[in-house]
Amino acid sequence: MTYCVGMMLDKGLVLMSDTRTNSGVDNISVFRKMFTWQEPGERIITVMTAGNLASTQAVVSQLEERMKEPGQRENILFEAPTMFNVATEIGKLLRSTIGERQSANGARGQGKFTASIIVAGQIKGMEPRLFMIYPEGNFIEASLDTPFFQIGETKYGRPIIIRGYDREMSLEDGVKLLMVSFDSTLKANLSVGLPLDLQVIERDTFEPKHQHRITHDDTYFQTISAGWGDALKHAFHSLPDYSFYRED
Amino acid sequence: MTYCVGMMLDKGLVLMSDTRTNSGVDNISVFRKMFTWQEPGERIITVMTAGNLASTQAVVSQLEERMKEPGQRENILFEAPTMFNVATEIGKLLRSTIGERQSANGARGQGKFTASIIVAGQIKGMEPRLFMIYPEGNFIEASLDTPFFQIGETKYGRPIIIRGYDREMSLEDGVKLLMVSFDSTLKANLSVGLPLDLQVIERDTFEPKHQHRITHDDTYFQTISAGWGDALKHAFHSLPDYSFYRED
Numbered sequence: 001m002t003y004c005v006g007m008m009l010d011k012g013l014v015l016m017s018d019t020r021t022n023s024g025v026d027n028i029s030v031f032r033k034m035f036t037w038q039e040p041g042e043r044i045i046t047v048m049t050a051g052n053l054a055s056t057q058a059v060v061s062q063l064e065e066r067m068k069e070p071g072q073r074e075n076i077l078f079e080a081p082t083m084f085n086v087a088t089e090i091g092k093l094l095r096s097t098i099g100e101r102q103s104a105n106g107a108r109g110q111g112k113f114t115a116s117i118i119v120a121g122q123i124k125g126m127e128p129r130l131f132m133i134y135p136e137g138n139f140i141e142a143s144l145d146t147p148f149f150q151i152g153e154t155k156y157g158r159p160i161i162i163r164g165y166d167r168e169m170s171l172e173d174g175v176k177l178l179m180v181s182f183d184s185t186l187k188a189n190l191s192v193g194l195p196l197d198l199q200v201i202e203r204d205t206f207e208p209k210h211q212h213r214i215t216h217d218d219t220y221f222q223t224i225s226a227g228w229g230d231a232l233k234h235a236f237h238s239l240p241d242y243s244f245y246r247e248d
Numbered sequence: 249m250t251y252c253v254g255m256m257l258d259k260g261l262v263l264m265s266d267t268r269t270n271s272g273v274d275n276i277s278v279f280r281k282m283f284t285w286q287e288p289g290e291r292i293i294t295v296m297t298a299g300n301l302a303s304t305q306a307v308v309s310q311l312e313e314r315m316k317e318p319g320q321r322e323n324i325l326f327e328a329p330t331m332f333n334v335a336t337e338i339g340k341l342l343r344s345t346i347g348e349r350q351s352a353n354g355a356r357g358q359g360k361f362t363a364s365i366i367v368a369g370q371i372k373g374m375e376p377r378l379f380m381i382y383p384e385g386n387f388i389e390a391s392l393d394t395p396f397f398q399i400g401e402t403k404y405g406r407p408i409i410i411r412g413y414d415r416e417m418s419l420e421d422g423v424k425l426l427m428v429s430f431d432s433t434l435k436a437n438l439s440v441g442l443p444l445d446l447q448v449i450e451r452d453t454f455e456p457k458h459q460h461r462i463t464h465d466d467t468y469f470q471t472i473s474a475g476w477g478d479a480l481k482h483a484f485h486s487l488p489d490y491s492f493y494r495e496d
Contacts, residue, residue, distance in 0.1 A: 155403030159432035163480045175490040184407035200492070210492040220490060227487045232411045234486075235479035239472055242423040244448070244458040 001191030002152030004033060004048040005178055006118040008130045008142045010167050012202040012209070013120045014174035016182060017048045018152075020193030034197040035060055036208065037077050043123040044206045045077050045086055046199055050152035051115025051135070055101060059093045059117070083129040087119050087139050095137025116151040120201065128203055156188040157181035171200050171209065176224065179214075183225045196221075249439035250281060250400030252296040253426055254366040256378045256390045258415050260450040260457070261368045262422035264430060265296045266400075268441030282445040283308055284456065285325050291371040292454045293325050293334055294447055298400035299363025299383070303349060307341045307365070331377040335367050335387050343385025364399040368449065376451055404436040405429035419448050419457065424472065427462075431473045444469075 004017040017033040031053060038044040047063075049056035065073040080086045094117055101113040114135045122128040130142035132149040142149060147167055150158065164177045175198060185192050200210040214221045252265040265281040279301060286292040295311075297304035313321040328334045342365055349361040362383045370376040378390035380397040390397060395415055398406065412425045423446060433440050448458040462469045 155436070156407050158436050159404050159407075160480065160484075162435055163477050164484050172490040172492065176487060177484065179490070180484065180487075187410055188403070188406050220488070224487055228483070229411050231483035231486050232408065232480075235476070235483040236408075236412050236425065236428065238479050238482075239424060239428075239475045240468070242420040242427070242468060244420065 001189065002033060002050040003150070003154065003157065003182065003185050003192040004050055004118055004152055005148060005150050005157070005161070005181060006048060006120045006130050006132075006142070007148040007161075007165070007174055007178065008120075008128065008167070009147075009169060009171065009174050010203075011171050012200065012205075013046075013122075013128055013130060014171060014178060015046055015048060015118075015120055015199045015201070016175075016178040017197050018182065018186075018192045019195050019197065020191060021053050022191055025190060028193070030193075030195070031057075032197065034199060036199065037075055038207055039078060041124070041206050043078070043121065044201055044208070045083075045119070045121035046201065047090065048118040048120075048151070049115060050117075052098075052101070052113045055094075055097050055113050055115045056117070058097045059090065059115075062093050062097070063090065081123075082126060083119070083121055083123060083131070084141075086121065087131040087133060087141075090117060090119055091133045091137035091139050094133055094135065098135050118149050118151055122201065122203070122206065124206060128201065153185060153189050153192050157185040160184060171202065175200060175210075179221060179224045180228055183221070183228055187225075249437065250298040251402065251405065251430065251433050251440040252281060252298055252366055252399050253396060253405070253409070253429060254296065254368045254378050254380075254390070255396040255409075255413070255422055255426065256368075256376065256415070257395075257417060257419065257422050258451075259419050260448065260453075261294075261370075261376055261378060262419060262426060263294055263296060263366075263368055263447045263449070264423075264426040265445050266430065266434075266440045267443050267445065268439060269301050270439055273438065276441070278441075278443070279305075280445065282447060284447065285311075285323055286455055287326060289372070289454055291326070291369065292449055292456070293331075293367070293369035294449065295338065296366040296368075296399070297363060298365075300346075300349070300361045303342075303345050303361050303363045304365070306345045307338065307363075310341050310345070311338065329371075330374060331367070331369055331371060331379070332389075334369065335379040335381060335389075338365060338367055339381045339385035339387050342381055342383065346383050366397050366399055370449065370451070370454065372454060376449065401433060401437050401440050405433040408432060419450065423448065423458075427469060427472045428476055431469070431476055435473075 036046045117133040119131040133139040196214040198212045202209040255262045284294045365381040367379040381387040444462040446460045450457040
């Protein structure tokens with residue numbers, strides 16, 4: 001499994017992904033699921049992937065045309081005029097990649113090669129945008145009503161984002177919120193694992209403001225993980241106690 | 249979907265279930281998923297069900313032999329010498345009920361008629377016990393290592409139970425913890441809905457210490473739901489802030 005979140009704030013985009021892939025619990029590997037392309041001062045596009053690894057790697061390779069010789073490669077992401085076009089192109093690649101695998105595998109492959117992709121970024125002169133692309137290649141865009149997208153193992157870490165999100169929060173608080181959400185998920189589900197990849201894209205800068213790989217010995221993440229348990233207990237005890245002899 | 253939790257504390261058992269059943273989002277009903285049988289001073293047995301409603305209702309009806317005329321009914325739960333036997337009998341009924349439906353439906357029914365059951369209770373002279381029964385009829389028992397079971401839509405409400413559970417906590421705090429867990433789930437998933445059924449079984453009493461149906465206008469639940477949002481935000485802000493200029 002996987003857990004990736006893309007979050008849209010007024011000040012920019014905060015993105016986080018885990019790196020665990022597993023084919024059964026006895027076959028665990030570390031693979032990067034966050035990929036960035038940038039043209040300094042012009043555009044930055046970051047993609048996070050969940051689902052069948054061979055399919056998502058194939059999509060990323062096709063985006064970079066890695067099947068061609070180095071001299072002949074070009075990245076279609078640099079040509080797309082808008083983020084909407086970027087999402088459309090990636091959606092096409094995802095649908096065709098999954099379609100090929102499914103048909104090669106026949107009916108047996110039902111659902112096996114599914115994958116989803118979060119696309120985030122900004123092109124100069126336009127707003128930062130955030131999309132979630134479905135296996136069918138269609139996609140939705142984040143809005144004020146739905147300002148974040150999760151893919152993969154989304155449920156454990158969802159309540160805290162729903163409760164904690166505020167579009168006016170600082171980028172630093174956005175990072176802290178995703179750390180808590182990932183910590184809750186890591187504590188509950190073995191298929192999501194460290195290290196985590198973090199990227200912060202500030203509005204109108206077209207390069208990552210901050211990039212960081214969070215490993216087991218990351219002191220800030222350790223502090224959050226330990227502190228959140230205590231903070232939750234404190235929050236729990238701050239609520240009024242239940243009484244078996246209620247009047248209402 | 250459904251959400252039910254059975255939690256074993258030193259002082260007894262705390263059980264909570266929702267009541268929403270749905271067949272699509274446009275066909276929502278309220279059905280009780282918690283059922284109790286008691287022989288005062290001798291035994292109390294409570295069952296919570298998740299999964300295909302027709303299957304779980306069939307199991308409960310068979311437990312009570314409701315297919316017979318009233319005068320001829322007897323409840324096998326009152327005859328079982330131990331809670332282990334109770335779980336075994338319910339497991340058999342669940343497996344055979346699901347098996348009949350699956351075979352009547354042929355291969356098309358793959359997975360459609362699945363169901364799980366939590367069984368909790370105590371028989372005089374023995375310890376309180378808590379079991380989770382799988383659709384296959386086999387089951388596991390709660391222990392010090394795994395002192396609570398969830399069935400249905402389990403993921404949203406799991407992190408707070410993992411963080412907040414303490415076997416020495418009071419029964420009242422157990423109720424509060426489950427209220428928070430259910431509130432997180434209700435906020436994230438439409439398929440789990442109010443009202444909730446709550447039951448508290450104190451060790452060695454063989455009758456419910458407390459039973460309550462939590463409806464939309466339950467003032468305590470409203471207080472917890474509103475207060476938890478604020479308490480979480482406070483907990484979040486009590487954690488150290490992230491800095492983009494870290495040294496580690």
